[in-house]
Amino acid sequence: MxxxxxxxxxxxxxxxxxxxxxxxxxxxxxxxxxxxxPAPLAGAQSSPSAASGRMLVWTAxxxxxxxxxxxxxxxxxxxxxxxxxxxxxxxxxxxxxxRFVFRVPSxxxxxxxxxxxxxxxxxxxxxxxxxVTEQYVDLETRLAxxxxxxxxxxxxxAKAREVxxxxxxETELNRLQSEIDxxxxxxxxxxxxxxxxxxxxxxxxxxxxxxxxxxxxxGYLYKGTEWFVTKLFVIRE
Numbered sequence: 001m002x003x004x005x006x007x008x009x010x011x012x013x014x015x016x017x018x019x020x021x022x023x024x025x026x027x028x029x030x031x032x033x034x035x036x037x038p039a040p041l042a043g044a045q046s047s048p049s050a051a052s053g054r055m056l057v058w059t060a061x062x063x064x065x066x067x068x069x070x071x072x073x074x075x076x077x078x079x080x081x082x083x084x085x086x087x088x089x090x091x092x093x094x095x096x097x098x099r100f101v102f103r104v105p106s107x108x109x110x111x112x113x114x115x116x117x118x119x120x121x122x123x124x125x126x127x128x129x130x131x132v133t134e135q136y137v138d139l140e141t142r143l144a145x146x147x148x149x150x151x152x153x154x155x156x157x158a159k160a161r162e163v164x165x166x167x168x169x170e171t172e173l174n175r176l177q178s179e180i181d182x183x184x185x186x187x188x189x190x191x192x193x194x195x196x197x198x199x200x201x202x203x204x205x206x207x208x209x210x211x212x213x214x215x216x217x218x219g220y221l222y223k224g225t226e227w228f229v230t231k232l233f234v235i236r237e
Contacts, residue, residue, distance in 0.1 A: 056129045059200075062126075064122055080115075098202070104197055112199055139187050
């Protein structure tokens, strides 16, 4: 029985090593290529953008100068909600600046950008899309392999009789389950980033133009005297 357990435990470890080697040597997707992502393995989580084939994480950062800071902030809250989005973070920096981090459905990303540009005068704009297709598919493949190995180890554990063999299998199961939990969390995070774009917006209160100074006769005399005295003491700055 002991030799039987060791034989199957060794076989399971070889399967794990073979699966990991296959993941590291497989060909990846080139960003921007026309190839579609392969279908997920059986038992793996379904890709949130399987229809499009590519998985893009969209982010944008904007600095916008507005006439009325409070009115613009309230307007953006309402407009992003109409697009199916929400405010993830909010920062108040006095009467001159507000910061918002919006999450909106990726399908409404372009509409959200156009909405932001119409809010006021755009001072800065940065838009970025990151292709995470290869990363997502690699995680799916590794996760499917780990789940399959976990199931085999559970079968071995049910057949084990010696304490040493039970402890050995349980140790490997705990390590493997920790990896599975980490991969599942990473897949959920990637799926959320793909489905919801992130827009960081800084709103600035537009400053009123300072009125031009008009000097009277004594004012011009004072400015001229100031310039003359300065030149007496300072030749070059």
